[in-house]
Amino acid sequence: MPEIRLYVSPDGQDDWPGTSDQPFATPRAARDAVRALTAGMTGDIVVAFTAGVHHLEEPLAFEDTRSDSGKNGFRVIYQANGYGTPGQEDVVLSGGREFTDWATAADGVWTAPIGVLEPRRLSVDGRPASRAARDTGLPGSVTKTSTGYVTDSVEPQSWPAASGLEFVYPGVYPWSEARLTVASISGDDSTTTITMAQPAFDNAKSLYDSKWYGAGGDGTWDGLAAPSVLENNLAFLSEPGTFAVDSSRPGDHVLHYRPRPGEEIGKTTVIAPVLETLVSGKGVHDIVLRGLTFADAAWSGPTRIGGYLHFHGNAHHEQGEFQKIDLGAEVGYVHVPATPAQLPANVTFDSVSRIVLEDNYFTRLGAGGVVIEDSIDVEVRACVFDEISGSGIAIHGSTRVAVEDNLVHHIGTEYRGSPAVLVVESEETTVAHNEIRDVPHNGIVITGGDRAKGTQVIANLVERTMGKLMDGGGIYLSAPQGSSFAGGAMVRGNVIRDVLTSYNFGLYTDYGAAWITVTGNIVHRADTPIVLQVGPPMENVAFVGNFWDVRPDGYDDPPKTVTVAGNTLLPKENFEEAVMADPAGADILARAGRRT
Template identity: 25%
Template sequence: MRNKILSLLLFFYFVTISHAALEYYVSPDGGDTNPGTFGKPFATIQKARDTIRSLENKPEEIIVYLRAGTYRVSDTIVFSVEDSASSGGRISYQAYKTEVPVITSKKLITQWQKADLSDQNLQSPAKGKVWVAQIDKGVDFKSLYSGGVMLPRARSAGFSPVRSKKGSSDVKSLTVPEDFDLRRWSNYKEVEVLIRPTFAWSMNILPVDDIDIASRQVTTKVGGTYPLEPQPQWSIDAHGISYTCWFENALEFLDEPGEWVLDSDAGKLYLWPLDGEKPDGIEFPQCVEIVRVEGTSREAKPTDQVVTGLEFKGITFTGNDRYTWKDAEPSFQHDWSAVDQANAMLRLRCAGDCVIEDCEFINGATAGVRVDLHAQGNRIEGNRFSYLGEHGIALCGYGPGTKDVSRGNKVLNNRIDHIGRIYWYAFGIYIAQSGENLIANNLIHNVPFVGITLSGCRDFNYQRPRNGEGYRSVRWQDISDQNRKMLQEAYGRHKEMTDFFLSYLHARDNVIQDNEIFAAVETMGDGNAIYLSGAGTGNLIKRNYVHHILSEGIQTALRPDDLQEQTTFTENIVYKCTYGAVEHKHNNDYINNVFACIYPTNIHGREWNNWAYVLFGRGPNTGSRLQRNIFYDTSEDPRFYFCRGNSPMDDSIVDNNIYWCTDNPASAVKQLKELQEAGHDRHSVSADPMFVDIDNGNFMFKPASPAFELGIRPIDTPNIGLQSPWKERLVGRKIINTRIFPSSRYIRPQQSFKVSIRCDDSDAVIRYTTDGSEPSESSQQYFSPLKFEDPVYIRARAFKAGAVDLYGAAEFYALKGGH
C-alpha cells in the first residue's frame, strides 16, 4: 500500500514538473549577461527572445516576465517563425504582477541653445523664443514628444487649392491661391502638404517635390488619393469646412508655443517650448513599428509560414514615429490603408493563435495594432488605444483574389478613443479583406472618422491603375485574361459585375456585435458609426449601441455602401444622431432595430436635402427587408424614409414596423398611411412603443407595448459595450453622468432660451464649452442656467477625483437651414 501511495505521489510530482512554466525575467536594470532569473534578470526583451529561440525543446508554457520600467528600442523588435511556441504551447511576454513595463522608441534630445535671432526664416513672434538642437544629419522623424505627449509640427495658414478650369486628374500637383504667402522655403524638400483632396472622406500627407513660384504650382513626391483639388461647394457647405489644405515643417510656419520644425539635412531641430524655458524631456522616435511578429509571406502560394502561440500582456506601448505613404501603394478603398502596410506600434504579420491582452497603446504616431496577411485565431482583448496617429486596430488580409487566409480572429472588450491625431481618416476598428472575425463589446468614442469599418475593393477596372478605387490591391495574377476582358467590356457598358466581384472579397461572415460607439466623425466628413463597402457577404451587425453623434461630418449612423450585399443589421440602437440612421443600398436587411431621435441637420442647422431616418440611396434593393423596426421621433415633422431616384422602395419588403412622433403623432399616422397606400407596411402601426426610460438609455418595453404583438424583441443595453472586468480596468469603477437640458432643438431667430446642465453626482465640478471642443478641467465652469439668443453647440463634462464622466454631454440649438 505504501509503495502504491509513493508511486502516486511521484506521478503527480512529475506531472506537475512537466507542466510547470519555464520562466525568464527582464528588467531595465538587468544585464544581458545575466541568466534571466528573478534575482538576475536580462536587460532586453531581445535577449529573452534569443534565449528561448536557442532551446532545443521548448516546454508547453514559457513566461517572460517584464519588470516595471522603460525599455527603449532603437529598432523594431522582431519575432520570426523560429520564435513560435511549441505545438499547442504558449510563450507569453507579460508584465510581472501589477507592474507596468513600457516599451518605446523615444530618445532624449539634449544640448539645446537659443536660435539665432538673425535667422531670416524666423517670424517676428518666434524670435527670441525658439531653441535649436543639433542632431545627426539625415536623421528624419515625423513626430516629436514632450512629457510623453505628441507635439504639433509648425503649420502654415490653411487654404483651399485653386480649382482648375477644366477639372484636373493630377494627383501630384496643386495650385496655391494668390493670397497665400507661397515661398521656396529653405528646407522645402522636407515640407509636407496636408490635404483633403476633392472629397470629404479622404486625407493625405504628401512630401513636397518642387515649388514653382511663378505658376504657383506645388508638386509632390507621392500622389494623393484624388486630384489635389478643392472639395465641391456642397461638401464644403454641408461639412462646415473653411479650408482643405495646409503645409507643415518650415521655419516660417513656427508661430506658436509647442510647435517644432525639423531640418534633417542640416541636422537641426527647432522648438518653441510651451513654457518658454529651455527644453527638457523632449524626445524623438527612432522607429515606426515597436514590435513586429513576422512570419513568411509566400505571395504566390495558397498558405504562408506563420508565427504561432505568442502572447503580449499588460505592456504599455508608446512613442513611435509616423508612417509615410509611398507612391502608388496597393491601397484598399479610398487609401484608408494598404496591403501589407507597416503602420502600427505592434504588428502581427503572418501570425496565428497570438494574444494581445490588457495592453495600452497610447501617445503614438501610427495605429495601435495591425494584423496583416495570413492571420487566424488571434485574439485582441481588454486593451486601451488612445491618442494615436491613425487607426486603433486594423485587420487586413491579402488584396482581392483567390488567397483567403485572414479569418477567425477576435477583437473583444477594447476601449478605443482619441485616435487619428495625424491621419484623420482613422477608424476605431478597420477590417479589409478579413472574414469570420468576431468584433464584440468594444467601446469606441471621440474618433475623427468611422467607428468600425468592413471594407475592401470596389473597382476592378484594370485600365485605370491610378484612380481605380482600390485597383492596386487586386491580385491580378489570380484573375484570368478572359475575366479581365469580360470586366472591361462590362465597364464599357457601365454595368456593375457585383456577383463576379463577391468571390474575391473576403471580409465576409464577420460578426460585429454588442459594441458601443459615440462621438464619432468628429473631424472628417461623410462618415458613419459602422460602415461597410466592398466587404463581401454574410456580415452580421447585431446589437450595437450607436448614440450621440452630433457633428458636422456625420452621414448616417449605419451604412452599407456601394458594392455591399447580403448584410444583416439586427437589434441595433441608433439614438440621437444627425442626418439619418441608415443609408440603405442594395440587398441588405434591417430587422428589429430601434431608430430614435434622428436630427435632420448637422450641429450648425445645415439641412441635408436627402435626410431621413432611412435613406434609400442606391438600388436595386431586390428582396431587402425592413421589418420589426421602431422609428421614434420627438420633433414636429420627422421624415422616416427618403428615396433617391435610382433607389425606390418597390423591390423591398417593408412591414411590421412601429412609427411614432411624440410631438406630432399625426405626422407618423400620415406617413404610415402613405406607405400603406404604396403597398408597404401592411401590418405596421403608428403608436407609442412605450420605452421604459429612453431619456436615460433604457430601451426596454413596458408590458403594454405594441411591440410585443408585432414580434419586436426588446434590446437590453447592459450587455452592450465593455464588460467586467475590462470595463472597470479601462474606464473606472465609478462612472458619473452629465446631461444638458433641454435636448437638441431648433430655435427661432432672435428668441432667447436657457440651457441647464446637471450631473448625477452633486459634488462633481461641471465644465463646458460652446465652440465644439471637448471640455477639459480648464474649461469654463458651470454654475447656473445659461442664457443664449444665438445658435450654440454645447459640450459638457463633470470632473471629480476617483470618478469618470465617460460620456459627457452634448446638445445643439440651431436655426434650421443654418441661417
C-alpha cells in the same frame, strides 16, 4: 507542469542568466534565451519585464523558424512583472530617441541637431506635440498649375526650408484627406510659384479626378484646387507645444520646438519616434503579450514617396495605375488605386495563430497600432489605443480574430481617414464590447468581398465619430459579407451616438453591401441612422428592431431586396429617457461597451 520564468530589466545585463536578481537588459536577449527552451517545453515560459522604459534598438521580431513559438501545447508569455496583481509594474517598450542637445534661440524656441531624422510627431514629458501649422491655407489668390500652385502673394517666399513643407487637403474626396510635399518655392516681387514633389503630385491629380453630378452644374470638383492646411515650417512656429524640422541641409537636420509654459531644458524629456516596427510576428503561434505599453514608433511613408494619397479606410496609393469607378449617371465617378497599399502598423502579426494581445497600451505611434494579416485564432482584448497617427486595429484576410473589450480613441491624428477598427475580407471575425470615441472618420469598418463571411459586430459603444471628414458613420460596411443571412454579417446591440460632420449615417451599409443583418442597435444624433439607396445598390440587407431619432429617407419604399421592419422612432429631445423606458432599449444600453 512547472513554468520557466525569465526577467528583463533596464538595469540588467545581457550576459546575465535572466533570473530575478540577475535579469537580462534587453527584450532581444530574453527572446534569444527562449529559443533555446521551447523545444522541450513542459509548461509555459514567462518573460517578465520589470518597471521602466525598455528602449528597443531594433524591432522585437518573432519567427517560427527561429523557435519563437510555444510548443507542446504551452505558450510563451511576455508580460509586465506582477501581471494581474496589485503590484503589476509599468513597462514601456519604446522605439523612440530622447533629444538632449538643446540650445535656446532668441525667440525662445529650442533647437537641437537630429542628423538624418525627420520626425512627424514628438512626445514631450509624455504629451504629444504637433507639427507647426498654418490652418488658413496659402495666402493670396491661388491658382493650381500642372506642377503646383501660383499665388499673387509674395509671403511664401519668406518661409524657410521649403523642402520640408507639407500641404494638407481635408475632403479631397469627402471621405479622404491627402498630404503632399513641397519641392521648392520661388518667385518675383509680385507672384510666388510653388512646385510640388513628383511623382506624388501627378499621382494625386490622377487619383482625385472625379465628377459629382449630384452637386449641380457640370459636376466639376477639384479637391486639389488649394491646400487648406500647411504643416512643418519654421514660419508657423508660433504656438507653444509645436515643432518643425529644418531639413534643408541633408543629413544635418535641426529640430525646432516652441516650449510650453513650465518646460525647461534639462528637466523636460523630448522623445521622437525612430523605429517603424516595435514588435513583429511571422508564422509564429502560441505567444501572449500582456500588460505592456508600446510607444514611440514612426512611419516614413509620406516622406519617402512625397505624400500620403489616401483613398478610403487604410487604403492609399503608393505606386501603380488607377481605376475609374462609375457611380451612375446621376452621381458621377471617382478614381481609386488599382493596387492600393494599406497603412502599416507599428505592431504587426502575419500568418500567425493562437496569438493573444491582452491588456496592452498602444500610444504615440506614427503608423497604425496593430495589424493582423492572413492569420487564424488571434485575440486583441482589453487593450487601449490612443494618440496614433493611423488606425487602431486592422484585420486583413484572417479567420477567427476576436477584437473585444478594447478602448480606441484619438486615433487618426495624422491620417484622418483611418478607422478605429478595420476588418478587410476576413472570416468569423468578432468585434464586440469595444468603446470607440473621438475619431476623425469611421468608427468600425467592415469591408466585404469573396472571402468575407460570418463577421459579428456586437454591443460596441461608438461615440463622436466623423470628427473631421464626411460620408461615413459610426459603423460602416461595404460589399458582400457572405452568401446568405446565416453566413453573413451580424450587426447587433451597438450604441452609436454623435456622428459629427455633415452627410453621415450612424449605420452605413454602402457600395454593394449584401447579406447583412442590422438589428437591435441604437443610433442617436446622426444625420440619419441608415442609408437605403447606395451605388452599387445593396442587396439582402435587413434593418430590424433598431432605435433611432430620425426617420431614414426612403423608409416607406425601400429597395425590394432590403427589409426594414419593427424599428422604433423616438423623439430627439428626450431620446435617452425614451430608450431607457423601453425594456429592449434599456438592455441594449446596459450591454454596450467594455466589460472590463
